[in-house]
Amino acid sequence: MKKIYVREEWCLGCHLCEYYCANANLGGGNMAKALKGRPVHPRIRVEDDGKISFAVACRHCDEPLCRKGCIAGAISVADGVVCIDREKCVGCYTCILSCPYGAVLPAEDGHAVQKCELCIQTAGGSPACAEHCPNRAIVFEEGGASA
Amino acid sequence: MKHVIIGNSAAAIGCVEGIRRASRTDDIVLVAAEPHHTYSRPLISYLMAGKTDRTKIRYRPENFYRANGVQAKLGRRALGIDPAGKIVTLDGGETIAYDNVLVATGSDPLIFPAEGLDQVENVRTFTTLDDAEALLRSVTAETRVFVVGAGLIGLKCAEGLRAITEHITVCDLAPRVLSSILEDAPAAILRRHLEENGIVLKLGTSVSSFARAGAACTATLRTGETVPFDQLVYAAGVRPNTALVKDAGGDVNRGILVDTLCRTSLPDVYAAGDCTESPDACSGERKVMALLPNAYLQGETAGITMAGATAPTLPLLPMNAIGFFGLHLLCAGVYDGERTEHTDGQNYRSFYTRDNTLRGYILLGRVERAGIYTALIRGRTPLDALDFAALRDQPGLIAFAGPVRAEILRNQDNQRKREAAAP
Numbered sequence: 001m002k003k004i005y006v007r008e009e010w011c012l013g014c015h016l017c018e019y020y021c022a023n024a025n026l027g028g029g030n031m032a033k034a035l036k037g038r039p040v041h042p043r044i045r046v047e048d049d050g051k052i053s054f055a056v057a058c059r060h061c062d063e064p065l066c067r068k069g070c071i072a073g074a075i076s077v078a079d080g081v082v083c084i085d086r087e088k089c090v091g092c093y094t095c096i097l098s099c100p101y102g103a104v105l106p107a108e109d110g111h112a113v114q115k116c117e118l119c120i121q122t123a124g125g126s127p128a129c130a131e132h133c134p135n136r137a138i139v140f141e142e143g144g145a146s147a
Numbered sequence: 148m149k150h151v152i153i154g155n156s157a158a159a160i161g162c163v164e165g166i167r168r169a170s171r172t173d174d175i176v177l178v179a180a181e182p183h184h185t186y187s188r189p190l191i192s193y194l195m196a197g198k199t200d201r202t203k204i205r206y207r208p209e210n211f212y213r214a215n216g217v218q219a220k221l222g223r224r225a226l227g228i229d230p231a232g233k234i235v236t237l238d239g240g241e242t243i244a245y246d247n248v249l250v251a252t253g254s255d256p257l258i259f260p261a262e263g264l265d266q267v268e269n270v271r272t273f274t275t276l277d278d279a280e281a282l283l284r285s286v287t288a289e290t291r292v293f294v295v296g297a298g299l300i301g302l303k304c305a306e307g308l309r310a311i312t313e314h315i316t317v318c319d320l321a322p323r324v325l326s327s328i329l330e331d332a333p334a335a336i337l338r339r340h341l342e343e344n345g346i347v348l349k350l351g352t353s354v355s356s357f358a359r360a361g362a363a364c365t366a367t368l369r370t371g372e373t374v375p376f377d378q379l380v381y382a383a384g385v386r387p388n389t390a391l392v393k394d395a396g397g398d399v400n401r402g403i404l405v406d407t408l409c410r411t412s413l414p415d416v417y418a419a420g421d422c423t424e425s426p427d428a429c430s431g432e433r434k435v436m437a438l439l440p441n442a443y444l445q446g447e448t449a450g451i452t453m454a455g456a457t458a459p460t461l462p463l464l465p466m467n468a469i470g471f472f473g474l475h476l477l478c479a480g481v482y483d484g485e486r487t488e489h490t491d492g493q494n495y496r497s498f499y500t501r502d503n504t505l506r507g508y509i510l511l512g513r514v515e516r517a518g519i520y521t522a523l524i525r526g527r528t529p530l531d532a533l534d535f536a537a538l539r540d541q542p543g544l545i546a547f548a549g550p551v552r553a554e555i556l557r558n559q560d561n562q563r564k565r566e567a568a569a570p
Contacts, residue, residue, distance in 0.1 A: 005557065047544060071187055100521070
């Protein structure tokens with residue numbers, strides 16, 4: 001299946017992916033209007049030490065420890081995409097304890113978690129981070145061939 | 148092949164899903180003493196607080212048994228296993244022949260005898276949906292609740308009940324809260340937080356006697372203090388349910404002894420979850436690691452093995468994620484070796500390293516991306532191959548050397564293979 005892959009050597013550290021992710025998960029629309037003056041809670045995060053930068057989002061593991069460990073049964077896999085049922089999630093953070101990538105994050109309200117779901121609910125299956133990365137440092141493809 | 152699963156919680160469900168990964172056609176019969184659809188036991192405290200409900204507490208969707216071809220016999224108790232005849236006997240005398248059987252019978256709460264306890268009415272424990280619903284029926288805003296035990300179960304019960312009543316006292320023999328998973332410094336921070344949220348804690352003491360006058364009861368503590376209460380909840384530990392395997396002649400210590408594939412000492416009899424004792428990947432010691440993620444992993448491993456396929460065996464760790472009144476606690480591993488700790492009074496983090504590996508950690512408050520630490524413990528990753536000083540302050544993949552990071556980011560399966568390869 002197609003997943004998000006990052007190409008560290010092309011990442012400019014611009015953090016645009018974070019803004020596009022947050023905006024897509026707020027329902028899309030005009031990003032400046034939607035995000036102006038509010039803290040963003042993206043599901044992709046750029047790690048940056050001033051020299052190196054790259055984005056990290058859910059790897060949609062074949063053996064997802066987040067799903068196996070979820071105490072609420074709130075995490076499922078649908079067509080390879082690891083998804084969280086916010087209604088069932090009680091925000092215990094066992095998935096945060098389990099994910100080796102640190103790719104599951106507290107949701108804005110702190111009462112549940114959130115993670116990349118490849119924009120299946122939002123931008124119609126075309127992840128906004130990859131779509132809008134200005135330097136193609138994030139790609140959405142099979143197997144990470146070019147990563 | 149015909150598989151019988153005794154139990155209906157995380158290990159049992161993991162076993163169903165494990166079997167179905169390997170075989171769509173094997174027969175599965177699931178027997179459980181509770182009459183309910185599979186539900187999440189740790190969520191019963193959230194049910195008290197109104198953060199989940201009878202529907203959302205289901206551990207799997209309503210059609211789970213049908214979708215997985217499981218013949219579910221709910222509300223039925225398994226009374227015995229005959230490993231020679233390969234037969235499970237149920238209440239009422241019904242027998243079920245099996246090729247493999249999984250024992251996932253969990254644990255039962257302990258009620259220690261105390262003087263006057265027989266006078267106290269409605270003594271409750273807090274491990275099942277029925278326990279939670281009984282408390283929901285009996286506790287009102289006026290009810291004074293006394294919880295014996297300041298461990299995971301007792302404190303989650305107290306937090307859940309706090310949504311209903313302001314009058315909650317918790318007592319524990321240990322001098323700190325969560326004594327089995329916390330050291331003194333983080334326990335002190337958590338204690339203060341619990342007290343600020345209205346939980347009265349009596350630590351380092353125990354009940355010497357109970358007395359009753361009319362509907363109201365009183366507990367007298369060994370310190371001489373008295374605690375008046377209307378509802379008593381015992382959360383002072385659990386005992387693994389080992390009888391089925393023990394009575395069949397299998398090896399049992401505190402829990403049922405199993406290997407990494409969840410095999411017991413009896414042929415074709417497997418066990419998983421809170422009823423078992425298995426090697427802790429950190430210390431190597433056999434332990435009852437009664438934690439839901441481990442129960443699921445064990446059940447899944449058992450299921451794949453029972454269906455005749457080769458299961459990936461993940462090393463099991465003690466690990467906990469738990470929160471109280473918005474303060475999150477994440478911890479994993481064992482607390483031995485060299486400790487480094489940092490606290491600002493609200494947030495706390497400590498790390499334990501030995502032999503160039505991370506052995507354990509405790510995070511209170513700021514817990515984001517803690518799984519990166521858990522993976523270091525599980526994988527026994529050599530710390531000199533990464534920038535651990537930076538990682539301690541800020542968990543991130545940037546602390547790994549470039550080529551390692553590229554591998555991690557490219558293919559999640561490498562992580563799994565590294566974990567599976569760890570001894």
